[in-house]
Amino acid sequence: xxxxxxxxxxxxxxxxxxxxxxxxxxxxxxxxxxxxxxxxxxxxxxxxxxxxxxxxxxxxxxxxxxxxxxxxxxxxxxxxxxxxxxxxxxxxxxxxxxxxxxxxxxxxxxxxxxxxxxxxxxxxxxxxxxxxxxxxxxxxxxxxxxxxxxxxxxxxxxxxxxxxxxxxxxxxxxxxxxxxxxxxxxxxxxxxxxxxxxxxxxxxxxxxxxxxxxxxxxxxxxxxxxxxxxxxxxxxxxxxxxxxxxxxxxxxxxxxxxxxxxxxxxxxxxxxxxxxxxxxxxxxxxxxxxxxxxxxxxxxxxxxxxxxxxxxxxxxx
Numbered sequence: 313x314x315x316x317x318x319x320x321x322x323x324x325x326x327x328x329x330x331x332x333x334x335x336x337x338x339x340x341x342x343x344x345x346x347x348x349x350x351x352x353x354x355x356x357x358x359x360x361x362x363x364x365x366x367x368x369x370x371x372x373x374x375x376x377x378x379x380x381x382x383x384x385x386x387x388x389x390x391x392x393x394x395x396x397x398x399x400x401x402x403x404x405x406x407x408x409x410x411x412x413x414x415x416x417x418x419x420x421x422x423x424x425x426x427x428x429x430x431x432x433x434x435x436x437x438x439x440x441x442x443x444x445x446x447x448x449x450x451x452x453x454x455x456x457x458x459x460x461x462x463x464x465x466x467x468x469x470x471x472x473x474x475x476x477x478x479x480x481x482x483x484x485x486x487x488x489x490x491x492x493x494x495x496x497x498x499x500x501x502x503x504x505x506x507x508x509x510x511x512x513x514x515x516x517x518x519x520x521x522x523x524x525x526x527x528x529x530x531x532x533x534x535x536x537x538x539x540x541x542x543x544x545x546x547x548x549x550x551x552x553x554x555x556x557x558x559x560x561x562x563x564x565x566x567x568x569x570x571x572x573x574x575x576x577x578x579x580x581x582x583x584x585x586x587x588x589x590x591x592x593x594x595x596x597x598x599x600x601x602x603x604x605x606x607x608x609x610x611x612x613x614x615x616x617x618x619x620x621x622x623x624x625x626x627x628x629x
Contacts, residue, residue, distance in 0.1 A: 314376075314401075319616060324349060325359040325374035327391065332383025333466045333487065341591040342380035348612040349378070361386055366394060376619050377402040378612075379588060384461055387588045388414035396623045403615050405587040406622035409563040413587035416492055417460045419562060423582055426561055428554065431573070431581045433494035435460070438485050446474040451495035458494070459487035470496060499575035502541050504555030505589075505600035506568045507614065511552035513600045516541035537596065539603045547578050558585050566618045567611070569597050 314322075326349065328342025329335055342358060349356035359368050361381055369377070377400050381387055389411035395402045405413065412419050420430045432451045436444065449455065454472040457480040458465075467487045469480035484491040501517040518536040541548060555570035562585055569589035573581045589597040591612070601611045 314617070314619070316613070316617065319376065319619075320354055322355065322375040323373050324354050324356040324376045324378055324616070325369060325372060326356055326378045326380050327359050327361045327365070327386070328380045330361040330381045330383065330386040330391075331363075332381075332385055332387075333462060334383035337590060337592060338380055338382045338386065340593075341382065341595070344591050344593065344608070345378055345380045345612050348609040349616070352609055352613055354616070361391060365391070366398065369398060369400060374400060376400065376616070378616055378619070379404050380591060382588055382590065383466070384414065387586075388461065392622075396621060399621065399625075401619045401621050403619045404566040405562075405564045405568070409565065410587050412562045413564065413568075413585045414461050416458070416584055417490065419585065422561055423558065426557075428558060428561070429579070429581050431456075431494040431497050431583070433492050436481070436491050436493055438489045441481055441485065444477075444481070446477050449493070454496040456492075456494045456496050457481055457484050458492050459484045460490050460492055462487050497573040497575055497581050499573050499579075500541075502543075502551055502572050502574045502580070503596045503600070504551055504570045504572070505597045506555060506559045506564070506570065507597075507601065507606075507611070508566070508618065509556070509560070511556045512604050512606075513539065514541040514543070514548060514551045514555070515539045515596055515600050515603075516543075517596070537599055539599060541574075543574065544578075547574070547580075550578065551580060554580050554582060558582055562587070565622075567597060567615050569600075 326342050326346045328338050330338050346356055346358055377395055379402055389407040392407045392410050417435050423430050454470055456470055458468040467484045471477055471480045502514055504514045505512040516538040520534050558570050559568050564587055569586040571583040598608050598611055
């Protein structure tokens with residue numbers, strides 16, 4: 313971790329765009345991050361995270377990377393591994409924590425191993441799609457069908473009738489060879505913001521459409537955010553503890569957002585940990601941070617101050 317003075321002498325690249333289904337969100341997050349860094353007096357520039365990323369980092373003489381990417385090939389450890397190879401310090405979680413956070417199947421196995429509640433679910437491979445029998449589901453309809461490695465609710469469907477399952481599965485399989493089919497948990501959508509290994513607060517999301525979809529996340533007026541989440545005190549603290557536990561189990565660093573469902577009284581079901589949460593004007597983490605007195609530039613700067621390499625080089629023999 314470097315000081316502000318040291319970082320202001322470094323060339324900082326804000327990695328944005330990328331090649332995932334969340335590219336447009338990343339462009340918006342990256343611009344907001346870049347604007348904040350420039351306003352704070354940092355020597356920052358945008359860096360498009362495509363196939364030419366390594367070359368761009370060299371050409372722009374980037375010394376520290378602020379990762380503003382979302383989704384695969386950005387949030388899943390791929391870019392983090394490249395930065396480790398190039399010995400460029402970067403923000404957020406390391407290679408393993410990023411990969412675990414992006415893969416809902418593997419992360420849920422880890423959560424279950426440690427007693428963290430998750431929705432009942434099954435994993436389906438694409439090869440099993442044609443022989444899938446909805447009558448043999450171990451939980452009742454409605455169900456949630458989702459890709460195993462996408463964020464921002466990309467490819468997610470809530471299915472209330474068996475006839476809708478094939479279309480929902482086809483949609484989810486567009487993003488990979490395995491998907492999650494899970495029991496729909498009625499209740500409330502809660503997100504916990506984590507910064508520097510501290511749970512900042514919990515927010516409730518009340519979508520005005522069927523669920524907190526990609527469209528609802530990034531369209532004004534399609535979701536109401538209530539901060540702090542109106543939960544009984546003991547349940548509110550339980551949400552913070554659960555969020556921080558999940559963050560630590562994956563080995564995350566910097567800023568994360570932990571999504572969960574709340575079913576009264578006092579039941580929580582962890583959905584996922586976002587190792588690079590959105591930083592747009594409608595994003596939840598900046599809103600949670602504002603609720604505890606951290607404005608957007610302050611949040612960006614604190615994330616930047618945590619930039620570092622996570623894999624030390626072994627001495628060469």
